[in-house]
Amino acid sequence: MKAAMKAGAKKDFPVDGIRRFLEPGPIVLVSSAWKGETNIMTMGWHMVMGFSPSLIGSYVWSENHSFDMIRKSRECVINIPTLDLAPTVVRIGNSSGREVDKFSKFGLTAVPGARVKAPLIAECHANFECKLVDSSLIRKYSLFIWEVVKAHVATSPRFPRTIHYRGDGVFMISGEDTGRYRRQFKPQNL
Amino acid sequence: MKAAMKAGAKKDFPVDGIRRFLEPGPIVLVSSAWKGETNIMTMGWHMVMGFSPSLIGSYVWSENHSFDMIRKSRECVINIPTLDLAPTVVRIGNSSGREVDKFSKFGLTAVPGARVKAPLIAECHANFECKLVDSSLIRKYSLFIWEVVKAHVATSPRFPRTIHYRGDGVFMISGEDTGRYRRQFKPQNL
Numbered sequence: 001m002k003a004a005m006k007a008g009a010k011k012d013f014p015v016d017g018i019r020r021f022l023e024p025g026p027i028v029l030v031s032s033a034w035k036g037e038t039n040i041m042t043m044g045w046h047m048v049m050g051f052s053p054s055l056i057g058s059y060v061w062s063e064n065h066s067f068d069m070i071r072k073s074r075e076c077v078i079n080i081p082t083l084d085l086a087p088t089v090v091r092i093g094n095s096s097g098r099e100v101d102k103f104s105k106f107g108l109t110a111v112p113g114a115r116v117k118a119p120l121i122a123e124c125h126a127n128f129e130c131k132l133v134d135s136s137l138i139r140k141y142s143l144f145i146w147e148v149v150k151a152h153v154a155t156s157p158r159f160p161r162t163i164h165y166r167g168d169g170v171f172m173i174s175g176e177d178t179g180r181y182r183r184q185f186k187p188q189n190l
Numbered sequence: 191m192k193a194a195m196k197a198g199a200k201k202d203f204p205v206d207g208i209r210r211f212l213e214p215g216p217i218v219l220v221s222s223a224w225k226g227e228t229n230i231m232t233m234g235w236h237m238v239m240g241f242s243p244s245l246i247g248s249y250v251w252s253e254n255h256s257f258d259m260i261r262k263s264r265e266c267v268i269n270i271p272t273l274d275l276a277p278t279v280v281r282i283g284n285s286s287g288r289e290v291d292k293f294s295k296f297g298l299t300a301v302p303g304a305r306v307k308a309p310l311i312a313e314c315h316a317n318f319e320c321k322l323v324d325s326s327l328i329r330k331y332s333l334f335i336w337e338v339v340k341a342h343v344a345t346s347p348r349f350p351r352t353i354h355y356r357g358d359g360v361f362m363i364s365g366e367d368t369g370r371y372r373r374q375f376k377p378q379n380l
Contacts, residue, residue: 017357023234024354024362025215044213047237049249049331057247057333059239086371094376137327141239143247145331159362164214167207169372169380172214172349175365181276182359186284190359 004085004123006109013126013153015054021080021126021153022056023048024174026162027089029079030060031110033118034069038110039097040121041066042089044165046078054148056130062142065097070144074132075116078146079124083161083173088123115150125160126153194275196299196312203316203343205244211270211316211343212246213238214364216352217279219269220250221300223308224259228300229287230311231256232279234355236268244338246320252332255287260334264322265306268336269314273351273363278313305340315350316343 022028030041045059056078060067070076081089088106095102103110103119110119113129120127129152134145154160164172182190212218220231235249246268250257260266271279278296285292293300293309300309303319310317319342324335344350354362372380 020356020358020360023215024356025213045237045239047235047247047249049235049333057237057249057331059237059247087374090371090374093379094374134331141247141324141335143239159356161365164364166210166214166349166367167380168210169375170210170367170369171371172367173365174354175351175363177356177360177362179360181280181361184277184280184284185359189283190357 004088004107006122007125007154008156010152010154013151015148015151016051018054018128018148018151019048019051022046024162025164026080026174027165029081029089029092029121029124030066030070031077031079031118031121032066032069032073032075034073037069038101038103038119039066039069040092040102040108041097042093049145055133056146056148058144058146059142060144070132071135071138073117074135075118076130076146077113077116077118077120078128078130079121080126080160080162081124083163085123086163086171089163113150120152126151194278194297194313197315197344198346200342200344203341205338205341206241208244208318208338208341209238209241212236214352215354216270216364217355219271219279219282219311219314220256220260221267221269221308221311222256222259222263222265224263227259228291228293228309229256229259230282230292230298232283239335245323246336246338248334248336249332250334260322261325261328263307264325265308266320266336267303267306267308267310268318268320269311270316270350270352271314273353275313276353276361279353303340310342316341
């Protein structure tokens with residue numbers, strides 16, 4: 001498959017500021033590594049749970065091939081794909097790492113992480129290296145609690161066009177960003 | 191304050207289909223009732239955790255006046271405001287239920303719920319009546335796990351314009367909804 005374009009140059013980003021990308025609710029790609037194998041899954045069920053430490057909660061279905069890989073390695077990278085990757089995101093969701101090498105099949109570029117063995121996806125706008133900090137809720141709720149230990153974000157655009165899943169094959173595409181209500185916020189609530 | 195417009199006529203909506211509204215990540219308004227008092231808070235940290243039962247996880251800061259109201263009543267309503275309510279959403283976030291009656295102050299209409307004592311906000315596009323099904327994660331993670339037991343959704347528009355928070359006073363406004371990738375999904379993955 002033809003490779004997608006890599007995102008532009010990236011800079012280190014403060015881990016306590018990644019809500020900017022995750023809180024609006026985009027579909028993300030989760031990359032993982034375990035025993036010489038890598039994998040990628042799509043994920044729509046996640047939430048910010050803290051700034052410092054920078055915590056993310058995420059639901060991962062136990063039938064996913066990635067489930068054991070991230071549970072055993074206790075690491076993953078949460079990658080933010082933009083609209084141009086939407087067809088690839090769908091294909092990643094349609095296929096299983098049991099049968100295909102998703103980096104190779106979808107022409108994606110694995111970049112080594114700084115703090116985790118799971119690879120970053122170069123074509124994504126942002127990459128958040130995560131370590132599993134609480135596995136006690138996995139069995140009952142399929143809930144993984146992650147700490148983002150390192151964040152890499154493309155220097156431009158400031159706010160990428162992300163895709164947000166509604167179910168039933170429908171995506172919402174992120175629209176306008178506005179600071180027009182900013183002066184109405186109490187400063188401590190920004 | 192001048193009252194906002196009420197949303198149009200609402201219909202019952204299947205509780206296992208509410209991902210359509212919550213999964214794309216909008217800011218929501220959480221209404222509650224406890225001992226004759228009602229309150230409203232803004233909430234951006236939430237995620238879908240299941241279809242049937244219809245489960246939602248949400249983070250609520252313990253300093254919020256609503257924290258004890260929802261913890262003690264074990265109920266809330268998750269309401270979906272649209273773009274026209276953005277200034278009201280900011281003002282709700284700026285104020286505390288310790289000091290003001292938010293329904294009265296912001297001209298919002300409390301509608302009795304069918305399954306919970308917490309009131310629905312008539313001006314919101316959708317209202318999800320929730321019961322707390324797991325309180326064991328509140329102390330450590332401020333995490334409430336809710337079951338949506340009844341959903342009310344305006345009959346039009348099908349996809350409302352919602353507001354998504356990025357922090358720092360910036361909202362992302364939901365953009366285009368597209369089914370153009372729908373035929374690429376495997377049917378079982380819709």
